[in-house]
Amino acid sequence: MSGLERKNSNKVFDGILYKYTIKSSSALGGLPASFNVFVPITASTSKPAPVLIYLSGLTCTEDNATQKAPTLFEAASKEGIAIVLPDTSPRGAKIEGEDESYDFGSGAGFYLKATKEPWSKHYNMEEYVLKELPQALKVAGLPLDVSRRSITGHSMGGHGALSLYLRNPGVFRSSSAFSPICNPTQCNWGKKAFEGYLQGGVKEGEAYDSMLLLAQVPIDKRKDVNILIDSGLADNFAKEGQLRVEEFAKVAMSNGFDADRISIRLQDGYDHSYYFIATFAAEHVHWHAKFLKG
Numbered sequence: 001m002s003g004l005e006r007k008n009s010n011k012v013f014d015g016i017l018y019k020y021t022i023k024s025s026s027a028l029g030g031l032p033a034s035f036n037v038f039v040p041i042t043a044s045t046s047k048p049a050p051v052l053i054y055l056s057g058l059t060c061t062e063d064n065a066t067q068k069a070p071t072l073f074e075a076a077s078k079e080g081i082a083i084v085l086p087d088t089s090p091r092g093a094k095i096e097g098e099d100e101s102y103d104f105g106s107g108a109g110f111y112l113k114a115t116k117e118p119w120s121k122h123y124n125m126e127e128y129v130l131k132e133l134p135q136a137l138k139v140a141g142l143p144l145d146v147s148r149r150s151i152t153g154h155s156m157g158g159h160g161a162l163s164l165y166l167r168n169p170g171v172f173r174s175s176s177a178f179s180p181i182c183n184p185t186q187c188n189w190g191k192k193a194f195e196g197y198l199q200g201g202v203k204e205g206e207a208y209d210s211m212l213l214l215a216q217v218p219i220d221k222r223k224d225v226n227i228l229i230d231s232g233l234a235d236n237f238a239k240e241g242q243l244r245v246e247e248f249a250k251v252a253m254s255n256g257f258d259a260d261r262i263s264i265r266l267q268d269g270y271d272h273s274y275y276f277i278a279t280f281a282a283e284h285v286h287w288h289a290k291f292l293k294g
């Protein structure tokens with residue numbers, strides 16, 4: 001990583017929302033990358049704030065949640081938690097087909113490490129979120145304690161939050177998701193992404209499939225898993241079979257996870273939009289606070 005620049009700052013719910021740009025991201029093959037970070041007023045060098053990472057969905061940038069679900073910040077301000085919001089893909093890789101569809105390429109990085117050329121040079125959102133973003137937060141000199149980290153996200157970002165959490169035990173204290181893509185090897189969005197980004201296609205994608213990863217958690221590690229999922233019963237993408245939240249819930253039950261370890265709530269009347277996220281955002285932040293504090 002080189003060249004971190006602070007672009008903007010706005011006061012919101014007593015804290016400050018900063019925008020940063022990394023001039024050259026190593027995880028993303030030298031491309032620039034922007035992210036937002038909300039720092040609560042209570043954070044200081046002697047009392048650094050823990051961090052909740054929020055991953056957005058298809059077509060989004062780092063700005064969708066900041067503008068459409070600021071209730072995240074209201075709750076984070078009360079809890080003394082920072083929220084970090086990265087972009088959803090590399091931008092400007094100049095790869096043919098990068099900007100052709102809403103569900104692949106720009107705005108659709110799927111939080112994985114691409115292994116298929118030409119995507120493999122730039123499309124490594126997994127390393128970006130796991131390693132480079134925490135490093136950038138340290139370089140920024142903000143009063144944050146990145147060793148206390150949890151992760152949340154929406155739709156493709158819900159897939160990112162669940163799969164990064166389950167693939168990297170011990171890195172995040174808890175994971176939550178709004179309308180997540182839970183079983184990407186079995187839905188059109190996931191199949192298109194895995195076939196496009198991974199040399200081994202959907203088979204290689206199994207390593208990023210949260211439903212399969214959940215079934216593989218060893219019995220003695222189940223007590224360490226903390227997951228909260230909300231999904232709307234009027235969600236058209238769920239009706240199309242893109243999310244498969246009920247199937248994820250069945251795997252949780254059949255593998256003996258307690259309902260207080262994995263809580264999955266189907267919310268009546270809510271759709272896939274940010275109105276839904278804005279409604280439940282505060283509950284997710286308060287839930288993560290239980291794990292992040294102390």
Ligand SMILES: N[C@@H](CCC(=O)N[C@@H](CS)C(=O)NCC(=O)O)C(=O)O
Nearest residue numbers: 057058059060064102155156273274
């Ligand atoms: N543009 C897509 C919809 C993509 C979509 O709904 N994206 C969700 C995430 S999966 C979103 O949050 N979009 C941005 C927004 O609502 O602000 C379509 O036409 O089907």
